[in-house]
Amino acid sequence: MPGLFGDAESGEVKKSSPLADRIRPETLDEFLGQDEIIGPGTVLRGAIERDEIPSMILWGPPGSGKTTLARIIAKMTKAHFVQFSAVTGSTAEVREIIKTARERKKVYGQKTILFVDEIHRFNKAQQDGFLPHVEDGTIILIGATTENPSFEVISALLSRARVFVLKSLSASDIARIIRRALTDAERGLGGEPIEIDGNTIDFLAEMADGDTRAALNALELAVRSAGKEGEAIQIDRDLIKQSLQKTHLMYDKGGEEHYNIISALHKSMRGSDASAALYWLGRMLEAGEDPLYIARRLIRFASEDIGLADPQALVQAVAAYQACHFNGMPECNVNLAQAVVYLAKAPKSTKLMWAYEEVKKDIAELPNEGVPLHLRNAPTRLMKELGYGKGYKYNKEEAKEAGQTYLPEKLKNRKYWD
Numbered sequence: 001m002p003g004l005f006g007d008a009e010s011g012e013v014k015k016s017s018p019l020a021d022r023i024r025p026e027t028l029d030e031f032l033g034q035d036e037i038i039g040p041g042t043v044l045r046g047a048i049e050r051d052e053i054p055s056m057i058l059w060g061p062p063g064s065g066k067t068t069l070a071r072i073i074a075k076m077t078k079a080h081f082v083q084f085s086a087v088t089g090s091t092a093e094v095r096e097i098i099k100t101a102r103e104r105k106k107v108y109g110q111k112t113i114l115f116v117d118e119i120h121r122f123n124k125a126q127q128d129g130f131l132p133h134v135e136d137g138t139i140i141l142i143g144a145t146t147e148n149p150s151f152e153v154i155s156a157l158l159s160r161a162r163v164f165v166l167k168s169l170s171a172s173d174i175a176r177i178i179r180r181a182l183t184d185a186e187r188g189l190g191g192e193p194i195e196i197d198g199n200t201i202d203f204l205a206e207m208a209d210g211d212t213r214a215a216l217n218a219l220e221l222a223v224r225s226a227g228k229e230g231e232a233i234q235i236d237r238d239l240i241k242q243s244l245q246k247t248h249l250m251y252d253k254g255g256e257e258h259y260n261i262i263s264a265l266h267k268s269m270r271g272s273d274a275s276a277a278l279y280w281l282g283r284m285l286e287a288g289e290d291p292l293y294i295a296r297r298l299i300r301f302a303s304e305d306i307g308l309a310d311p312q313a314l315v316q317a318v319a320a321y322q323a324c325h326f327n328g329m330p331e332c333n334v335n336l337a338q339a340v341v342y343l344a345k346a347p348k349s350t351k352l353m354w355a356y357e358e359v360k361k362d363i364a365e366l367p368n369e370g371v372p373l374h375l376r377n378a379p380t381r382l383m384k385e386l387g388y389g390k391g392y393k394y395n396k397e398e399a400k401e402a403g404q405t406y407l408p409e410k411l412k413n414r415k416y417w418d
Contacts (some may be wrong), residue, residue, distance in 0.1 A: 020216040022187045023180065025164025027249060031065060031072060032176060033169035038069065051077045055134050055141040057149050057158070060166025061259070063211030066144040070115040078102055078376070079111040079140065086121040093293060096130060100141050112139050119143030120152035121274070127154045135161050159186035161380045175205035178219060185201050196221060196235040204240050210260075218243040262297060265340070270305050274344040281340050285333050298339050306343065307352030307380055316342045360410065369408030 006339065025031040028038055028045065038045045047053045053073060058066040067083070074081035081095055085256035119127070133139050134157075145152060149163055169177075178201050181188040208215035220234075222243040226233050261283050268276035284294060295317070302317040319337035324332040378388035393399035405412045 018217065019181060019188065019220040020213045023074065023177070023184060023216065025065075026075065028072060028076070031069065031182045033173040034065060034069070034166055035162045037166065042163075048073055048076050053077060053140060055139075055161040057143045057153060057161050057163045058146060058166055059145050059147075059149050059163060061146055061168050061210060063208070063213040063215075064166040064167060064168055065212070067115070067117065070113065070144070073117075073142070074113045076115075077111070079113045081113050081115065083115045083117065086116055086118045086126075091129060094126075098133050099213035100137060101133075105138065111137075114139045114141050116141065116143045118145060118147070120147045124154050125132050129155050129168060130314065131156055131160065169212055170210070171205040171208075173203070173210055174210070174212055174215050175201055178205060178215060181219065189220075189223060192223065193232045194235060195232050196268075200235060200237050200240060204244070207240070207244050214244070257266055262294075264406045265294075266297065266301060269301060269340065269344040270348065272344055274341045277340045278337060279346045281336060285329065286335070291324040291329055291332050291336060292321065293341075295312045295324050298336070298343060301343055304353045305348055305350060306346050309347040313343055313346045319376070349397055353418070358416050362414070369410055372408060374404070375406065398399070 003180055028048070031038065036042070038048075044053075045054075060066055060071060070083075071081060073079075080101070082101070084094070084097065097114060101114070104110050104112055114130075116122070116130075130139075130141055134141050141157075143149075143153065143157075143161070149158060177184075182194060182196065182201075184189045187190040204215055204218060208218070218240060222235050222239045225243070226235060261280055265277055265280035265284070268280055281294065285291065297378055298317040298320060299314065302313040306313040316339050320332075322333050323335035325336065326332075373387045374390060375394040376383070376388040378384045383389075391402075391404075393402050393404050407414060
């Protein structure tokens with residue numbers, strides 16, 4: 001099965017490969033921008049260094065290093081690395097990979113890391129197929145996704161895997177990677193007569209929007225289009241703009257989660273700035289963002305930031321979600337615009353969210369108290385004899401006079417909602 005099995009052991013990269021593949025980091029020290037999950041002292045780094053890695057889901061936007069991290073893990077743990085695409089691969093191919101992994105473990109004692117790119121593209125039944133092989137240790141599964149695994153990965157698989165969230169790289173990290181690509185003669189462009197100033201590098205890093213691959217693809221396209229044999233290759237801002245236009249457009253149309261922009265939309269609505277909220281909404285929709293993703297965020301916002309200050313906010317948000325289902329893009333853009341402006345102008349209150357946070361805290365930190373007897377259901381005679389439901393007052397005034405409580409005894413004075 002050509003193309004399925006990666007060669008993590010050799011680390012050999014052909015000069016004909018794209019620059020983004022050639023310059024791919026080979027060690028954790030070269031891997032930039034994800035210190036929160038693989039920096040010194042983190043859980044994942046410790047597991048890698050002890051060769052005790054769990055199956056995991058790597059969730060993050062394109063160009064954040066999901067594939068690279070999986071390859072580094074395989075190299076450091078001396079595991080056989082198999083790269084598989086959920087878009088082009090089939091269930092039959094997975095079965096063949098599992099069979100080979102089982103034989104390799106039995107004969108050589110070598111573990112197999114199965115890296116499934118875009119795992120969210122597999123349906124429930126296909127994802128179910130990984131479960132027994134993850135449980136018995138035939139494979140260590142590393143799934144990569146740009147979509148929220150809570151929605152796109154089955155709960156049974158999530159319960160057997162750790163989720164690690166990779167973030168878009170900062171412009172400074174991408175600038176460092178670009179400079180490394182320009183100076184590395186073995187894997188990068190270091191042997192070519194390229195002239196590019198620091199401001200242009202910083203401009204490319206900023207415009208890549210956190211996508212390392214987009215930045216390197218644009219740089220390579222600029223170099224190839226400007227290069228003339230025997231002459232210095234001049235790379236300026238205008239050439240970068242032209243080169244980025246092709247790669248950046250593909251990136252935007254991929255439906256990736258733009259963390260910074262969704263945050264800007266959320267905070268603009270929270271600040272009651274309808275114009276800014278509309279702008280950030282447009283930035284996502286015109287770039288190809290999934291309207292249902294935005295609608296889900298609006299539904300959360302309606303309860304988290306508005307709550308009972310305006311109960312109609314949730315109605316508007318849910319209606320916008322349904323409209324997106326019915327209409328799709330581009331027709332549903334005005335439905336989302338209506339909801340965004342309504343949410344921005346609505347009165348704000350986070351009391352509901354914090355009330356529930358207090359409930360969560362008590363549930364986590366206090367013993368689980370039994371339901372008071374008078375509140376319990378009594379469908380059988382035995383239950384009635386045991387006092388289930390005894391003394392319960394249905395009438396509100398009677399209940400008040402009797403001092404009827406509804407929380408467990410140890411929590412009866414708690415006030416989550418005033």
